[in-house]
Amino acid sequence: MKMNLPNKLTILRVLLIPFFVFFLLVPVVPYNNYIAVGIFIIASLTDLADGKIARKYNLVTNFGKFMDPLADKLLVCAALICLVATGQLAAWIVIVIISREFIISGFRLVAVDNGVVIAASYWGKWKTTFQMIMIIVLILNIQNAYFELLGVILTWIALALTIISLFDYLFKNKAVLKE
DSSP states (O other): OOHHHHHHHHHHHHHHHHHHHHHHOOOOOHHHHHHHHHHHHHHHHHHHEEEEHHHHHTOOOOOHHHHHHHHHHHHHHHHHHHHHHHTSSSHHHHHHHHHHHHHHHHHOOOOOOOTTTOOHHHHHHHHHHHHHHHHHHHHHHHHHHHHHHHHHHHHHHHHHHHHHHHHHHHHHHHHHHHH
């Protein structure tokens, strides 16, 4: 199978995850958290780029439809789990966020079996955006009262959007649950 550019970007995002985790958790070099943030930002930008390129140049593939959301979940979940390991995020928050991802993924599988495609909603896009910004702020871990408050606020917003987007998906697609 020949890989197009959007699919290569998705694969790159997955390949960046171990490097991101390494630099976040193993302080082998000074300012390793800044390297981790840089890798996370690059990986996050590949998500933005692959979707835009795939839609603009009609390069949407079944591989991309499957791998793109999986790559996003792997990146965000890896970051969240690492933030629990570093003590920067409460485990229960990560459990809620990851549970939502499993619920929606399972829900989408049921929908596909019923011939229904569930598109990403604006709530889901906002959730992802705030999760990524929260992750960046928490990894930077700047010891400043205002920056620390920003991290707390972003965490609560990301958590709220996670829950809101879950109920939005379920409510808008409740017919799938009745099948």
